[in-house]
Structures are given as structure tokens and as C-alpha cells.
Amino acid sequence: MIKRVLLLNGPDDRVNSVMIRSGDRWPHRLPRKITKQVPHAYPFWFAQCGALLKQRGYQTLYVDSIAEDLGIEGTLARFNDERPDMVVVATSTPTIHTDLLMARLAKEKTGATTVLVDTHVTVFHRELVAEPFVDAAVRGEFEVAVPDLADALNSGQDLSSVPGVTWKQAGEVMVNPDRPLIHDLDDLPWPDRDLVPGDQYIVGLRTQDPCFMVMASRGCPFRCTFCLWVPVMFNNKVRFRNVEKVVDEIVLLQERYGAREVFFHDDTVNVTVRRVEEICNEILRRGVKIGWIANFRGDQTTPELFRLMKKAGCTKILLGVESGSQKLLDETIDKEITLKEVEDTIRWAKEAKIRVHCTYSLGAPGETRETLQETLEFIKKTEPDDIQVSLMTPIPGTPFYEKVKHLVADWHDFDGVSGRSWCDLSTAELKNAMNRIYIEHYLTPRRILRRASKIRNVYDIKENWRQFKAFLSRYAATGLPRPIGTPFEGQEQA
Secondary structure, three states: OOOEEEEEEOOOOOOOEEEEOOOOOOOEEEEOOOOOOOOOOOOHHHHHHHHHHHHOOOEEEEEEOOOOOOHHHHHHHHHHHHOOOEEEEEEOOOOHHHHHHHHHHHHHHHOOEEEEEEHHHHHOHHHHHOOOOOOEEEOOOOOOHHHHHHHHHHOOOOHHHOOOEEEEEOOEEEEOOOOOOOOOHHHOOOOOOOOOOHHHOOOOOOOOOOEEEEOOEEOOOOOOOOOOHHHHOOOOOOEEOOHHHHHHHHHHHHHHHOOOEEEEOOOOOOOOHHHHHHHHHHHHHOOOOOEEEEEEOOOOOOHHHHHHHHHOOEEEEEEEEEOOOHHHHHHHHOOOOOHHHHHHHHHHHHHOOOEEEEEEEEOOOOOOHHHHHHHHHHHHHHOOOEEEEEEOOOOOOOHHHHHHHHHOOOHHHOOOOOOOOOOOOOHHHHHHHHHHHHHHHHOOHHHHHHHHHOOOOHHHHHHHHHHHHHHHHHHHHHOOOOOOOOOOOOOOOO
16 A cells, blocks of 8 residues: 655765756766755655645655755665655666665665666666666656556555556566547646755856746746757657746745745756747736846847846846757757857846856767867857856667667766767866866956956855855866867777
């Protein structure tokens, strides 16, 4: 009988790193010496799944081993303390070995029904459910499927009636028909932020505290070759929440938790200009005073839109640029965007006094020393306020993975910070370029003076100090990077 359900974002198996995975579209590790704070994405799926489980009468528990710094032994102690009847384990590619370990320990120590969810198991559901200690897996969106699965078990049925579930019958792996995507996102309850507390998750790109994440839509119509959630979890479909209900949730976050800023963690907020206008106009119509941040594309924008966004409280946008090489964007990343559009977007946002954070991902197929230099020069030309540079990672389920899956040796390699190269340049050379770009963007006299001139409050001082310490830690460990284009003779090759 299922009464107590434990939702688990499990530990990392590497003691010198902090795994950022929970609810994140880009699972990766950061060295502990760089940060003790963990800027997780908020795990919306678990928070909404937990709300539904509670509505159906289940005693629902949530454990985030990474945010709570439990480790494997600490998580095992929680199993023993809580004695759940079902354990639902989030999976990701770089942590899958530990995810399976936690499922096995849950089964051995408590006898619980074990269920795997999230991206990695969605792709490899047959292989993972074949493990003797795994009872079932939910493919794709799992908020409704997990309560349905528990209900089926409690009614004495087998699991054949639950769409989207892969399970075992007499040792044979059974694959049920796919579950349709949730058509109306407003049918889902709001995230249960008491079960899954927001203060466990530091919004790393915030401009003030407290900052909470809000999901106003799911999916994206574009098909970048490296993107994980869009093809694996959402089948490239876009669905929008009702704008009034989105603002209702923001108001609740202000009233109950004192929110001063929200981060729209949608795949792409500006799928259309009209959608952004609707959000802005509803915020203004209701007189809601809130700062907000959003994931943006470098098209579907106008100068007028940014002025409206600023009026409605927008403080920052995140642009996924990926590369300063138009050839790579067109031929291997499939970004469906031009660098001219990105350049215009950055300029228009800055003119509206909105901060711009650009993300770049090195190592796409066809990356060369010349294209790395193009990326550096584009960053210098456009001068975004902040940047994030990572290694492009072919997570299973993406088109990029299909191109390189014959090279796979270790799932630990699928990490956008401490992973490996999947192109013709060595891992050492890509990581050197990543570090070099950071130095040439941030540690110039002009940039330092500009950042100092923008300090307005104690929060700005703390944030600049945090970033400075991260730089010191990074280069104390790796040494100063060489100029891009320096050959790495004899270094590890991809």
C-alpha cells in the first residue's frame, strides 16, 4: 500500500564538486572551491507533482541531497528515518550511476517501490527499468503520471493503464503508450513551495533578494541541436499559461514570501513579441511592482518592446548566443538566428537600461581556433554585462548526441563545465578558451571601472565580491589561461 511518497533529487558521487541538476535544463558540476552556494534551478516538476500527490491524500516528502549537502550516507539516513512506500528518483546523464545507486539503496533499505523520472530515463527507459531494483519509469512530463501510478498500485491494478510509464511484469519490461503532453498548464497546481522550499535554491543570476523562479510556459518552437528539454520532455511543442494566473502567482510570492524579483524560467519567453507584451501589460495593469528576469532569444524583439519591459520591471535578460561564428550557428547548432539580430537585441536592451547576460557554448562540431576567436571578438564587440561560457554537451535525446554517440565512454563526461570535448579540438584547449574568454571579458581596467560605477547597494557589493572570489579560486586551480589559438601539443584529445 502506497501512503508515503518521497521525491528525491539525489546526491553527487564526486566529493569535490557541487552538482547543479534539480529541475535544470543543463545539468553540470561546479568545483566546491569556486562556490559553496548552489545556484540551482527551481524543481518545478517535483513541486507540482508533490502538490498533486498531497491533493490525492499521499504523505509527500521531498529531499534534495545536493541542496541539503547530505551526500550518499546522509540520504540513506533519510530513507531510514522517513520509511517511504515509494521513492521517485530524478535522473540526469552525468549522475545516472549515483541515481541508480540511490534507487537500489531505497529498495534494499525500505522495500519501497522505486520510480525513475526526468530526462535520462526518458531516453533509456527500457534499459534502466530492466535493473532488478527499478520498478517503473515515467517518460517525459511526470507530475500527473506519478500520482496516477501510485493510485493504480493502491487499487490493485497493474500499471498497464498508466500512459507514459515503462514497468515490469513477471520480469519482462513493458512499455505503455506515450502520455499526451499536458494541454492546459493551468490545470496543474502551483508549485508547492512549502514542500519544495524556494530558499533552498539560489537564483544565480538574480539582481536582488529574495528572487523566485516562475514558469509561464513550456517548450520552444526552435530546434537547436544541443537543447535537452525541448525535444526530450516537450516534443518541441509550446504551451502557455494564462497571463493573469502567472501574475496571480507573482503576487502570491510577494505576499507570502516577500519576493522582490522573479525569474521566468521558460525555455524562451519571447517566442513572440505579443506574448511578452501581454505579460508586461498585465503587470502594469495591476500595478504590480516587481523586478523580473527572463530567458530570451536574440530575435523576436524590438526597441519598443524593451522600453515596455523596463517600464514593467524587467531587470535582466538571458540570451543564448552559443557562438560568435555565424557558420557554426547555421551549419551545426541550427540556431536559426543571425549575429546581427543578437547584436541589435543586446544594444536595444542596454539602451532600455536592462542588463544583458549572454551564454556561450564552446565545442560544437566544426569548432576551430578561428571560431573560438570569433566568439571572443563578438563578445568584445557587443559588450554584454555578463557572460556564461560552457562546453557544448551532447546530452542523450538531442540531435547533437546522435552525431557523437559512438564516442561515448563515460556518462560522467556529459558535464558542461568539467566534461570533455566532442569536437576536433582537445578538451584542454576548449577549457583554456573558456577561461581566457572570462578573463578578457571581466578583468580589464575598463570593465572593472564600469562594474564599480554600477554599484548601487550592499547587494551589488556582495555579488561583485562573490564573482571576484570565484575568479581567484578558478585561476588558483588552473593557472592563467593562454591566448586563444595557442597549440596544445600532446594534450588530451577529444
